Amino acid sequence: MHGSEQHDAGGAGRGDGRRCGRLRAGAGRRVVGGPERRARHPGRWAAFARMLQDRGRGPAGTRVLTEEAVRAMTTEQAGPVDDEGGGWGLGIGVRRTDEPGGRHTGSYGWDGGLGSSWWTDPVTGVTAVLLTNQMWASPQPPPLFDAFRSAAFGA
Incomplete structure (x- = not known):
């Protein structure tokens, strides 16, 4: 350029x-x-999560997504994807069952294999964003992710 x-x-x-x-x-x-x-900016992730919690409205009340789109994103659409209560909404993960000592049924978000995690628990109203440089080396998250979830969602 x-x-x-x-x-x-x-x-x-x-x-x-x-x-x-x-x-x-x-x-x-x-x-x-x-x-x-x-x-990879935590404020932007938090704003996105808030918009979903507000059923598709931005901070000034401006419609960003339809309520139907938010509902499709945050409710299970594809059936069970693992034996641990995971499922898929439209483009994001959705908990199908309560996680022992953690997120509740209906929680939604994303764990990125390149080091990011964002989840919202609609039962408690907690949104947690973790951005790291720790790439996942296996299907199981690095220990930091489990510690973060435990701190954010209570174990």
């Missing part, structure tokens, strides 16, 4: 036809980031 060219990092739409995520690079500078970099 030269001068003040803009690079659209593929940001999500704002709903008004404009795009989010415009980055600028000057001569000799590289643009670093993009959607994956923005997604």
